[in-house]
Amino acid sequence: MDISLIFKLGIGALLITIINTILDASGRKDWQIYVTVVGVVMAFTIVLKEVSVLFDTIKTMFMLY
Structure with missing residues (x-):
């Protein structure tokens, strides 16, 4: 996640x-x-796309397949 998410939401x-x-x-x-x-x-x-990426990262990190 980077600052572009904040800019997208702010511009929207x-x-x-x-x-x-x-x-x-x-x-x-x-x-x-x-x-x-x-x-x-x-x-x-x-925001939902970013949360999905976060959950995928957590699953990968803890090896929860």
Whole structure:
């Protein structure tokens, strides 16, 4: 794991915030929920991949096949 994970999550959060601000200014508050849910799902997907790699490393380290 390196610092790029933090940058990916930070940039994703920033983009979702900007899109939500634009949608709020244009009066499309109903779409804000969808954009937020998509952002959360994308963040969970990124984190889930890293957790999977962590568990694979732990299994290999302790020889748990």
